[in-house]
Amino acid sequence: MLEIKNLHVEVEGQKILKGIDLQVPKGEVHAIMGPNGSGKSTLSYVVAGKDDYEITEGDILWNGESILEMDPDERVASGVFLAFQYPIEIPGVATMTFMRTAINAVRKARGQDELAIPDMMKLIQGKAKDLAVKPDMLKRGLNVGFSGGEKKRMEILQMALLEPGLCILDETDSGLDIDALRVVSEGVNALRGAERSMLVITHYQRLLDYIVPDKVHVMSDGRIVKTGDKELALELEASGYAEYGEDAA
Amino acid sequence: MAAVKETIEHVKEIDVDKYKYGFSTDIEMVKAPKGLNEDIVRFISEKKGEPEWMLEWRLDAFERWKTMSEPDWAKVSYKKPDFQDLYYYAAPKSTEGPKSLDEVDPELLETYAKLGIPLKEQEVLAGVEGARVAVDAVFDSVSVVTTFKKELAEAGVIFCSISEALKEHPELVKKYLGTVVPKSDNFYATLNSAVFSDGSFVYIPPGVRCPMELSTYFRINEMNTGQFERTLVIADKGSYVSYLEGCTAPMRDENQLHAAVVELVALEDAEIKYSTVQNWYPGNKEGKGGVYNFVTKRGDCRGDNSKISWTQVETGSAVTWKYPSCILRGDNSQGEFYSIAISNGMQQVDSGTKMVHLGKNTSSRIISKGISAGKSSNTYRGLVSAHKKASNARNFTQCDSLLIGDQCSAHTVPYIEAKNSSATFEHEATTSKISDDQMFYAQARGLNEEEAVALIVNGFAREVIQKLPMEFMAETQKLIGISLEGSVG
Ligand SMILES: Nc1ncnc2c1ncn2[C@@H]1O[C@H](COP(=O)(O)OP(=O)(O)O)[C@@H](O)[C@H]1O
Ligand SMILES: [Mg+2]
Numbered sequence: 001m002l003e004i005k006n007l008h009v010e011v012e013g014q015k016i017l018k019g020i021d022l023q024v025p026k027g028e029v030h031a032i033m034g035p036n037g038s039g040k041s042t043l044s045y046v047v048a049g050k051d052d053y054e055i056t057e058g059d060i061l062w063n064g065e066s067i068l069e070m071d072p073d074e075r076v077a078s079g080v081f082l083a084f085q086y087p088i089e090i091p092g093v094a095t096m097t098f099m100r101t102a103i104n105a106v107r108k109a110r111g112q113d114e115l116a117i118p119d120m121m122k123l124i125q126g127k128a129k130d131l132a133v134k135p136d137m138l139k140r141g142l143n144v145g146f147s148g149g150e151k152k153r154m155e156i157l158q159m160a161l162l163e164p165g166l167c168i169l170d171e172t173d174s175g176l177d178i179d180a181l182r183v184v185s186e187g188v189n190a191l192r193g194a195e196r197s198m199l200v201i202t203h204y205q206r207l208l209d210y211i212v213p214d215k216v217h218v219m220s221d222g223r224i225v226k227t228g229d230k231e232l233a234l235e236l237e238a239s240g241y242a243e244y245g246e247d248a249a
Numbered sequence: 250m251a252a253v254k255e256t257i258e259h260v261k262e263i264d265v266d267k268y269k270y271g272f273s274t275d276i277e278m279v280k281a282p283k284g285l286n287e288d289i290v291r292f293i294s295e296k297k298g299e300p301e302w303m304l305e306w307r308l309d310a311f312e313r314w315k316t317m318s319e320p321d322w323a324k325v326s327y328k329k330p331d332f333q334d335l336y337y338y339a340a341p342k343s344t345e346g347p348k349s350l351d352e353v354d355p356e357l358l359e360t361y362a363k364l365g366i367p368l369k370e371q372e373v374l375a376g377v378e379g380a381r382v383a384v385d386a387v388f389d390s391v392s393v394v395t396t397f398k399k400e401l402a403e404a405g406v407i408f409c410s411i412s413e414a415l416k417e418h419p420e421l422v423k424k425y426l427g428t429v430v431p432k433s434d435n436f437y438a439t440l441n442s443a444v445f446s447d448g449s450f451v452y453i454p455p456g457v458r459c460p461m462e463l464s465t466y467f468r469i470n471e472m473n474t475g476q477f478e479r480t481l482v483i484a485d486k487g488s489y490v491s492y493l494e495g496c497t498a499p500m501r502d503e504n505q506l507h508a509a510v511v512e513l514v515a516l517e518d519a520e521i522k523y524s525t526v527q528n529w530y531p532g533n534k535e536g537k538g539g540v541y542n543f544v545t546k547r548g549d550c551r552g553d554n555s556k557i558s559w560t561q562v563e564t565g566s567a568v569t570w571k572y573p574s575c576i577l578r579g580d581n582s583q584g585e586f587y588s589i590a591i592s593n594g595m596q597q598v599d600s601g602t603k604m605v606h607l608g609k610n611t612s613s614r615i616i617s618k619g620i621s622a623g624k625s626s627n628t629y630r631g632l633v634s635a636h637k638k639a640s641n642a643r644n645f646t647q648c649d650s651l652l653i654g655d656q657c658s659a660h661t662v663p664y665i666e667a668k669n670s671s672a673t674f675e676h677e678a679t680t681s682k683i684s685d686d687q688m689f690y691a692q693a694r695g696l697n698e699e700e701a702v703a704l705i706v707n708g709f710a711r712e713v714i715q716k717l718p719m720e721f722m723a724e725t726q727k728l729i730g731i732s733l734e735g736s737v738g
Binding site for chain 2: 048049050051052071072073076077081082084087088089090091092093097098101102103105106109141142158162
């Protein structure tokens with residue numbers, strides 16, 4: 001279970017998150033919606049442990065323990081996973097190599113045996129197939145020259161491979177066409193389970209047709225201003241974010 | 250295949266824990282007294298039972314050396330060695346040449362075991378299908394064990410120590426020694442010519458593809474023993490050879506001088522691939538100790554359609570001064586230089602290459618990847634030149650620098666001289682930093698800081714790593730991570 005308590009975060013003296021309270025119990029999927037600039041990505045980065053954010057107040061608990069003092073890789077080992085809104089390119093590092101390194105680093109940190117290369121290849125290629133990732137892509141430099149949709153699929157593939165207990169998806173739907181959206185959603189839904197918490201961040205209701213949330217939170221100007229069930233997403237779709245501070249498109 | 254894998258596994262074990270080779274062996278050494286004079290030169294030559302002409306050659310070099318001064322144009326600063334405070338000859342006591350590994354001093358074998366040199370494995374490997382590596386292990390100055398001799402002999406390949414070559418094949422040595430790097434080429438090469446202790450000799454006869462990759466592990470062991478290795482590789486018409494050179498050194502407080510000379514000769518249609526992984530002791534955090542590596546390496550594409558390819562991974566030494574070069578004399582000859590130079594801590598590297606285009610339709614390719622971390626300084630210095638008669642000379646140079654942290658520096662110093670208007674020289678250079686975003690992304694997938702740096706740097710250097718022989722690839726990938734430990738955070 002993820003518990004965020006009265007979280008205040010500043011960047012370069014500017015207040016971005018202004019008291020977030022949020023609980024995502026095991027087995028539940030929560031959506032966070034909100035206008036651009038409301039602090040959704042900031043929240044996801046802070047949970048994943050990115051530097052440069054100053055936590056001035058509050059706490060983040062994962063399975064009952066504060067993770068604020070943990071390095072990003074330690075958080076991954078404890079089960080936290082963030083699928084990036086904008087995945088980063090690492091030239092010269094083959095995607096397959098990156099995934100192998102990541103899987104074994106996490107397995108080691110979790111006290112599991114490292115996987116030998118043949119088992120590793122089988123595992124990665126199998127999951128890649130489920131997400132319609134072509135084997136060819138795995139040989140290319142990580143995220144280098146990938147389309148927006150390809151990058152997002154690669155994020156979900158890594159999420160599936162690292163077997164997290166907490167999945168945070170930051171605008172995974174942006175840049176996906178309808179077919180890709182379906183494939184990715186199926187991949188995410190396959191990971192839903194009684195032992196997992198999920199936090200799905202999105203600007204659009206569309207994704208939530210595929211990944212049906214247990215709860216929807218609306219974020220605006222660094223605060224959660226409204227919480228409801230999945231119907232809330234539909235209301236937002238109809239009325240827009242105007243009342244939450246964003247100009248109507 | 251199993252045996253091949255074993256070798257690779259073994260190579261992988263080398264250098265896994267930072268600098269774990271900080272030990273020295275207690276084998277009794279026979280030393281010449283400290284200092285350098287004509288008598289020492291005579292002593293070395295006599296100890297080795299060299300022919301008269303070799304002694305004359307050495308003495309001539311020594312006379313010239315006395316008139317020379319140490320070069321200071323490289324972007325490195327260090328306390329100049331006191332050449333009168335060094336030993337110029339040290340050899341393990343028994344120089345009789347053991348017939349098998351059983352006859353080798355067990356302490357020596359233990360040293361090799363610590364180094365991870367798979368000598369024992371070599372016996373197991375003998376006669377097994379697949380890629381094989383012959384090791385001419387140089388322990389300090391004298392070659393102690395040479396394996397795989399027989400199979401090489403069957404192919405007509407000569408692979409032995411220079412001392413042995415002087416006895417068995419004096420005509421070959423006399424014909425080629427000093428023809429690529431003249432004995433008075435530069436200060437260090439001249440010193441080497443006067444006092445070189447030993448090194449490897451390779452001759453590949455016409456039309457022969459050397460049946461295995463040849464490998465020599467150098468090791469500096471005796472305190473205050475300057476190392477003056479001399480390597481000579483000759484690929485006769487239409488032949489091919491791949492030569493691997495790798496080094497580690499024990500931890501010492503005093504700086505150790507290493508001034509090797511490597512000469513390569515490729516005749517018509519011949520190809521030489523020369524790969525180096527250099528991991529000598531770089532000194533401690535404050536920059537104390539560490540090896541001075543002042544090496545002259547040069548290849549001569551003497552025949553038409555010949556090719557010489559240098560690949561180097563430079564991670565060690567306190568100070569490195571090294572420019573493996575190609576003289577493209579034959580028409581249509583090709584030169585290549587692929588380099589990874591890593592500097593961390595207080596290390597100083599000034600390295601690069603010279604591509605000298607003399608023949609018609611010659612081409613060269615330079616890919617240099619410099620990685621600087623800590624407070625180190627890393628300079629690429631390269632010369633590409635085309636002679637008046639070198640019509641259609643082509644060069645491509647790609648020079649990339651990666652900086653880790655903000656206390657290190659990288660410099661690129663390319664010199665270009667085209668005296669023939671048909672030359673096409675292309676030069677590209679980039680300087681970048683590992684971005685915080687890349688680091689966070691890798692960490693957010695479970696890699697710790699050091700694993701993340703190692704992975705990103707391996708990606709940066711991939712183009713060069715791929716040029717390495719299999720035996721070196723795995724070792725290099727690990728070495729890159731080890732060399733950069735402590736560079737972040
Ligand atoms: N590193 C940063 N430096 C300065 N301002 C930042 C930084 N990161 C985010 N912000 C600001 O914080 C606010 C929230 O951004 P973000 O979390 O990306 O919102 P969202 O994901 O909801 O669009 C924005 O006003 C943005 O400009
Ligand atoms: Mg965002």
